[in-house]
Amino acid sequence: MFFAYVILRPAAANVLEAPERLMLWRRVLAKFFVWVWKSVVIVLLSGYWLGFAVFSGMDAWPTHVHVMHGLGLIMALLFLLVFFLPFRQLRKAVDAQDWEHGARALANVRRLVALNLVIGVIVVVVASGGRFGMLG
DSSP states (O other): OHIIIIIIHHHHHHHSOHHHHHHHHHHHHHHHHHHHHHHHHHHHHHHHHHHHHHHSSGGGOOHHHHHHHHHHHHHHHHHHHHHHTHHHHHHHHHHTTOHHHHHHHHHHHHHHHHHHHHHHHHHHHHHHHHTTTTTO
16 A cells, blocks of 8 residues: 555656546556455454453453554455545546546545555554553
């Protein structure tokens, strides 16, 4: 998410006109989301496995693990929202060469991805700090 938001977006904006930029994003996101689907499944399954194998159930989870779990579910839901709403709109708009609607859909994708990126950084901070007793 960081790469797409901080590196690819400005580079594409400097080099490509709107139609080409939207076509690039449509293709990049389509390939990226295949990996996000896999990652969401792997992270959730491995997280639950560890949560129940290591801590013997949710009631034994430390506070930081509960926070990570909640934020991880929010991130997964945000991904589903991005995938099924603005990304779907972006695909349809680009395929129809409706650049105005495509730009709006991409802006919505970008906002939600930024939110997910911020939540992801918070998860890393919680995970790092929680291991050292900073969250109780």
